[in-house]
Amino acid sequence: MDTSLDKSSNSDNTLEDGAWMDSFDKLLEPRPKLRELNILKKEVHASFNRDSSVENSINSKGSDSIYLKPISSDINEDKCRKSSIISTPLIHRGINVDPFKCSLSPIGAWRLMYFGKGKDASKEEMIVGNQNKRHLLGPSMNSGIRTIEFDESARKASFQNLPTIESSSNSSNRCVRPNNSKHVCFESAIDNTAKSSTGRTLINPAYREDDTRTDVIQKRVPSLTLQPGKWRKSICLWRRNQVTKRSSSLARRKSDKRNSSVEFIGFIDCVVGKRKSIYLKPERVSENLPCIPDNEDDWERRVLKRCNQSFPLPFEEQYATDNLMYCVKIGEGAYGEVFLKSTNRRKTPDASSTVMKIIPIEGDIEVNGEKQKTFEEILSEVVISIELANLRKEIDSANITSGFVNVKKIACVKGKYPQHLQKLWESFDKEKGSENDHPDIFDETQIYIVLELEFCGKDLESFTFLNAEQAYFALVQVVLTIAVAENAYQFEHRDLHWGNILILNTTAKEVKFTLGNQTYAVPTKGIKTTLIDYTLSRMTFDNCCHYNDISCDEDLFSASGDYQFDIYRMMREALRNNWETFEPRTNIFWISYIISKMIEGVKYKNTRTKIHTTYYSKLKNLFEIILNLKSAIECARYLLDIKP
Numbered sequence: 260m261d262t263s264l265d266k267s268s269n270s271d272n273t274l275e276d277g278a279w280m281d282s283f284d285k286l287l288e289p290r291p292k293l294r295e296l297n298i299l300k301k302e303v304h305a306s307f308n309r310d311s312s313v314e315n316s317i318n319s320k321g322s323d324s325i326y327l328k329p330i331s332s333d334i335n336e337d338k339c340r341k342s343s344i345i346s347t348p349l350i351h352r353g354i355n356v357d358p359f360k361c362s363l364s365p366i367g368a369w370r371l372m373y374f375g376k377g378k379d380a381s382k383e384e385m386i387v388g389n390q391n392k393r394h395l396l397g398p399s400m401n402s403g404i405r406t407i408e409f410d411e412s413a414r415k416a417s418f419q420n421l422p423t424i425e426s427s428s429n430s431s432n433r434c435v436r437p438n439n440s441k442h443v444c445f446e447s448a449i450d451n452t453a454k455s456s457t458g459r460t461l462i463n464p465a466y467r468e469d470d471t472r473t474d475v476i477q478k479r480v481p482s483l484t485l486q487p488g489k490w491r492k493s494i495c496l497w498r499r500n501q502v503t504k505r506s507s508s509l510a511r512r513k514s515d516k517r518n519s520s521v522e523f524i525g526f527i528d529c530v531v532g533k534r535k536s537i538y539l540k541p542e543r544v545s546e547n548l549p550c551i552p553d554n555e556d557d558w559e560r561r562v563l564k565r566c567n568q569s570f571p572l573p574f575e576e577q578y579a580t581d582n583l584m585y586c587v588k589i590g591e592g593a594y595g596e597v598f599l600k601s602t603n604r605r606k607t608p609d610a611s612s613t614v615m616k617i618i619p620i621e622g623d624i625e626v627n628g629e630k631q632k633t634f635e636e637i638l639s640e641v642v643i644s645i646e647l648a649n650l651r652k653e654i655d656s657a658n659i660t661s662g663f664v665n666v667k668k669i670a671c672v673k674g675k676y677p678q679h680l681q682k683l684w685e686s687f688d689k690e691k692g693s694e695n696d697h698p699d700i701f702d703e704t705q706i707y708i709v710l711e712l713e714f715c716g717k718d719l720e721s722f723t724f725l726n727a728e729q730a731y732f733a734l735v736q737v738v739l740t741i742a743v744a745e746n747a748y749q750f751e752h753r754d755l756h757w758g759n760i761l762i763l764n765t766t767a768k769e770v771k772f773t774l775g776n777q778t779y780a781v782p783t784k785g786i787k788t789t790l791i792d793y794t795l796s797r798m799t800f801d802n803c804c805h806y807n808d809i810s811c812d813e814d815l816f817s818a819s820g821d822y823q824f825d826i827y828r829m830m831r832e833a834l835r836n837n838w839e840t841f842e843p844r845t846n847i848f849w850i851s852y853i854i855s856k857m858i859e860g861v862k863y864k865n866t867r868t869k870i871h872t873t874y875y876s877k878l879k880n881l882f883e884i885i886l887n888l889k890s891a892i893e894c895a896r897y898l899l900d901i902k903p
């Protein structure tokens with residue numbers, strides 16, 4: 260085997276495909292077929308040995324890797340680098356160049372068998388391409404070979420319900436292929452740990468083998484590696500990328516008579532689930548009826564009522580330049596744009612600033628690769644946002660909290676995107692790069708919902724705590740906030756990752772909560788926490804259950820890269836994939852995740868003090884028992900030491 264590389268004579272310092280193979284290897288070689296399918300990147304190069312493929316997979320920065328890169332950080336990649344390297348580094352083999360340009364390993368995470376064998380080979384590859392588990396082609400962060408068996412009925416089920424993948428950890432690692440089923444073998448993991456962003460590992464007692472809850476873990480096969488925190492945009496981008504690849508590859512294959520019968524199954528229709536609202540009145544529960552008749556005008560009327568309007572107002576007038584003197588774009592989602600309106604010339608955000616989320620709705624054109632939301636779909640988000648914000652108003656004196664983001668105003672506007680907002684969009688694009696469509700795509704008929712929210716500070720991921728005591732009391736605030744909403748509205752947040760907990764410094768000494776008519780004052784320790792983003796949330800309001808049906812979102816349930824992605828699977832298991840069900844344990848799962856982040860993940864200024872050590876131990880002890888609790892209310896009682 261010739262491993263020599265002449266850097267000077269060839270800028271592409273890679274071996275010829277197949278250079279490392281002997282004749283037997285060549286017989287079994289699946290890669291040309293994979294490349295044809297566009298499953299494997301064309302620029303994947305042969306590795307020196309099988310295990311070095313992991314290096315191959317992590318040395319690329321530029322290619323369209325299955326690792327979804329954050330806009331601003333490489334944490335995920337670094338973490339993979341730390342945890343996945345299993346081979347001899349090139350340097351130890353006396354090679355001082357980096358011949359590997361790809362980020363997707365040809366061998367490492369997958370051990371594909373039965374490719375390229377006999378007449379049926381191409382057919383079989385198509386079926387692999389058809390699997391909803393297509394993204395399993397990613398390098399696993401963990402080790403251990405699993406045998407995965409796909410047959411036709413299992414494949415269908417995988418679109419509807421729980422994963423169809425069965426663990427065969429007790430059986431041999433070899434696949435045996437009966438005539439009528441398709442088998443794919445690849446490396447995967449049964450990961451019973453919570454991984455920190457620093458790459459260290461927290462073992463959660465709930466994941467021990469003897470616990471029935473390990474079913475959750477046994478069933479899942481992590482594959483799509485996501486950046487911890489905000490996942491929606493990454494998953495959307497990844498899906499768009501996959502769809503583009505697949506449609507061009509499908510077009511190619513359609514022109515190929517031999518394979519013309521093979522079709523891909525669409526999979527981008529369920530990006531963040533489907534928002535639903537159903538009646539819970541006893542006589543209507545069994546019918547699962549929508550809260551209001553399926554009449555488009557009625558949905559619009561309801562949204563407008565929530566906006567205190569009877570028709571959409573002109574966008575340009577409502578958000579005129581004069582009202583937006585100190586405005587800047589601060590973020591974006593697949594749903595739309597986020598601007599910050601400050602009250603001072605320096606545009607420094609404070610509690611008087613307003614965050615404006617501008618969401619185009621009802622239009623025919625796709626925005627950021629997505630269909631626009633309808634009045635029907637936006638209604639329940641509007642209702643949840645308003646009612647949770649109203650919990651601060653003491654309307655219901657039994658349950659009071661200011662822990663949910665305050666909604667200053669919701670407006671429904673119509674027209675072209677105002678020029679000055681377009682300019683702010685362009686400045687953001689220039690400085691940070693936007694993945695969204697330019698807002699000049701909207702014409703005068705476009706309708707938008709503008710959510711004006713109180714500015715609530717930095718998210719948990721970027722905040723630096725003084726010490727663990729401050730973090731502990733932040734946790735108490737979060738738990739009480741959820742507990743109050745749980746009590747008032749059977750609320751479950753369902754997506755409480757560290758990007759959705761905001762923290763602002765405060766001079767107030769304490770923050771009050773009323774939970775079931777009892778008022779508690781929690782020390783702030785100088786900070787106030789606020790929860791945002793109810794896209795996946797569930798609540799019962801006015802006999803109506805508002806929830807997001809993500810039962811078919813296989814990609815989200817297959818994601819890995821952080822304990823966060825186990826939580827989606829744990830919720831699915833607890834809810835038996837019926838997302839309208841009230842199951843307050845989902846709140847406990849997220850509290851467990853937040854504690855894990857406070858133990859490993861968040862930043863602390865002073866870690867050498869006694870107070871830090873004391874509260875750090877408290878967090879660790881709490882992490883040990885948290886999954887034994889059944890609701891945020893029970894957790895609040897536990898933290899406040901209240902007897903039930």
Ligand SMILES: Nc1ncnc2c1ncn2[C@@H]1O[C@H](COP(=O)(O)OP(=O)(O)OP(=O)(O)O)[C@@H](O)[C@H]1O
Pocket residue numbers: 489490491492589590591592593594597614616664712713714715716717718758761791792794
């Ligand atoms: N009330 C608020 N105060 C301060 N910052 C906010 C507030 N609401 C949102 N942000 C910030 O604005 C940015 C966009 O937030 P948002 O939650 O709407 O988008 P996202 O969650 O990234 O999108 P998606 O819902 O698609 O995941 C984030 O950086 C978030 O921290």
